[in-house]
Amino acid sequence: MTESTIQTQQAGLGTPVLSANGLAKTYGTGQAARQVLGDISFEVYDGETVCIVGPSGAGKTTLLRCLSGLMPASGGTVRLRDETVTEPPAGLAVVFQDYSRSLMPWMTVRANVELPLRGTPGLSKAGRRERALTALASVGLDGCGHQYPWQLSGGMQQRVAIARALAYEPAVLLMDEPFASVDAQTRADLEDLTHTIKERYNMTILLVTHDIEESVYLADRVIVLSGTPTSVSEIVPVDLPYPRDQVHTKSTPAFAALRTHVMGLIRKPEETA
Amino acid sequence: MNAVLARSRTLLIEIWMPVLVFALWWAASAGSQSLYFPPLPRIVSQLGELLASRFASDVLPSLQNFGLGLLIAVVLGIGLGMLLGLVPALYRPLQPLLEFLRAIPGVAILPVMLFIFGIGTEMKVAVIAFGALWPVLLNTVDGVRSVDGLVREVSRSYRLRLADYLWRVVLPAASPQIISGIRISVSLAVVLIVASEYIASTEGIGYVQLQSARLFQMDLMWAALLLLGVLGYLVNILFRYVEHVVLRWHRGARGNNQGGRS
Numbered sequence: 361m362t363e364s365t366i367q368t369q370q371a372g373l374g375t376p377v378l379s380a381n382g383l384a385k386t387y388g389t390g391q392a393a394r395q396v397l398g399d400i401s402f403e404v405y406d407g408e409t410v411c412i413v414g415p416s417g418a419g420k421t422t423l424l425r426c427l428s429g430l431m432p433a434s435g436g437t438v439r440l441r442d443e444t445v446t447e448p449p450a451g452l453a454v455v456f457q458d459y460s461r462s463l464m465p466w467m468t469v470r471a472n473v474e475l476p477l478r479g480t481p482g483l484s485k486a487g488r489r490e491r492a493l494t495a496l497a498s499v500g501l502d503g504c505g506h507q508y509p510w511q512l513s514g515g516m517q518q519r520v521a522i523a524r525a526l527a528y529e530p531a532v533l534l535m536d537e538p539f540a541s542v543d544a545q546t547r548a549d550l551e552d553l554t555h556t557i558k559e560r561y562n563m564t565i566l567l568v569t570h571d572i573e574e575s576v577y578l579a580d581r582v583i584v585l586s587g588t589p590t591s592v593s594e595i596v597p598v599d600l601p602y603p604r605d606q607v608h609t610k611s612t613p614a615f616a617a618l619r620t621h622v623m624g625l626i627r628k629p630e631e632t633a
Numbered sequence: 634m635n636a637v638l639a640r641s642r643t644l645l646i647e648i649w650m651p652v653l654v655f656a657l658w659w660a661a662s663a664g665s666q667s668l669y670f671p672p673l674p675r676i677v678s679q680l681g682e683l684l685a686s687r688f689a690s691d692v693l694p695s696l697q698n699f700g701l702g703l704l705i706a707v708v709l710g711i712g713l714g715m716l717l718g719l720v721p722a723l724y725r726p727l728q729p730l731l732e733f734l735r736a737i738p739g740v741a742i743l744p745v746m747l748f749i750f751g752i753g754t755e756m757k758v759a760v761i762a763f764g765a766l767w768p769v770l771l772n773t774v775d776g777v778r779s780v781d782g783l784v785r786e787v788s789r790s791y792r793l794r795l796a797d798y799l800w801r802v803v804l805p806a807a808s809p810q811i812i813s814g815i816r817i818s819v820s821l822a823v824v825l826i827v828a829s830e831y832i833a834s835t836e837g838i839g840y841v842q843l844q845s846a847r848l849f850q851m852d853l854m855w856a857a858l859l860l861l862g863v864l865g866y867l868v869n870i871l872f873r874y875v876e877h878v879v880l881r882w883h884r885g886a887r888g889n890n891q892g893g894r895s
Contacts, residue, residue: 428790448792453790454787456786461781461784462784462787464806465883465885466805466808466882467801467805475797478794478797510882510885511885524791
């Protein structure tokens with residue numbers, strides 16, 4: 361290993377786990393064509409939490425769907441480690457905003473978490489069960505496995521969706537506005553759960569949100585989207601120390617400065633327009 | 634204890650009217666001299682005899698044809714329905730044809746089945762299966778096509794194996810519509826038991842009923858009619874119970890969306 365590679369790894373770099381290169385998306389063709397994403401490039405490195413933040417209607421969900429292989433991009437490439445993403449790849453798990461529709465109501469909580477593991481080669485029935493129960497425990501849902509999703513509160517349902525993603529053991533965890541449909545207190549709890557997961561599993565997380573404060577609180581780096589078509593306005597490093605907590609981290613001057621900076625980036629295009 | 638109480642209450646609410654009608658019929662028909670409307674006690678004793686002496690020769694064949702025909706309809710209907718529901722390129726060109734076939738009354742297919750299968754059991758089963766197929770098939774197609782888009786995306790992003798996707802996602806998601814299709818098919822199948830036994834038949838409840846009417850054995854005719862009614866009712870209760878068990882999750886999920894837990 362050369363000295364320079366050691367240095368880049370110490371700086372938290374190395375080879376990216378997930379990268380977007382010149383990603384573009386246009387809906388429709390001809391006269392009706394509408395370009396939503398224009399030339400988006402960024403990298404996500406091992407073990408880091410990256411938040412994508414942007415105004416409503418900026419195409420954040422479109423971006424996440426392109427990244428996860430659920431929708432083909434119109435231009436550019438997405439790479440997960442060494443593979444170009446064209447279909448949903450094995451190393452990605454997605455947590456969607458709408459937990460009530462993303463969980464299967466006809467299955468118990470445990471069966472929901474086990475479902476994606478059925479295709480895992482070499483995993484026995486007992487191993488599957490073990491992984492599901494461990495994942496459920498790590499999101500604070502011990503003993504809820506036999507219940508049905510609709511018997512749980514919204515926050516608990518989203519925890520089940522997160523447990524399902526964790527049990528899948530992805531290289532990158534993608535989250536699309538995961539806490540946008542729960543109340544404020546639950547939201548704070550789930551944000552802290554995201555920190556716990558990052559710490560305990562050294563999970564690489566890419567989270568899309570419209571909430572500036574949430575993005576700064578959760579991220580190691582914030583990718584700010586703006587403009588039409590949407591492009592990366594700035595990638596803001598967040599050097600707030602860990603462990604972070606809702607009361608103290610959010611009351612530091614550094615947090616306030618970062619929040620103000622990100623807000624300024626998002627608002628700027630509107631002011632000049 | 635409360636559940637038992639509630640259940641017997643439901644039973645009572647459901648049963649008082651039939652009991653009353655039966656009692657009125659019994660009273661009104663007592664001593665009747667009419668050839669066509671014999672006293673109920675004679676009908677009931679005929680029913681007892683029908684069940685005792687002709688169960689194996691007439692009642693059982695009807696039940697078997699019903700069961701087998703319905704089974705074929707359900708298996709074929711769900712299988713084809715899932716295929717057509719998942720492959721729009723197949724469904725779209727076939728849709729007018731399916732609607733046409735569905736519109737043919739099951740009874741009208743009888744002569745066709747008669748010269749394909751002859752006058753045996755196969756013909757009767759085929760008539761029942763054909764008539765009962767369409768509600769299951771078309772409801773399955775509808776159910777499969779209306780599987781939530783997000784559920785499909787979750788399945789895709791977790792790369793579910795096809796078998797898991799079909800068996801654990803699509804089939805249960807479509808099950809409320811499939812089951813309401815099956816219930817329509819059940820009542821059609823009961824009609825077709827009788828129809829298939831009216832023509833070129835030598836056994837079955839429908840045969841007994843038509844034959845006894847021709848011979849002016851009105852007690853037996855009414856007894857067979859009563860039996861058909863009771864059978865239809867019992868089969869319906871059975872499927873209501875199946876629905877109750879299979880769709881427990883559906884009631885729960887729906888109740889919660891309306892009741893609103895956050």
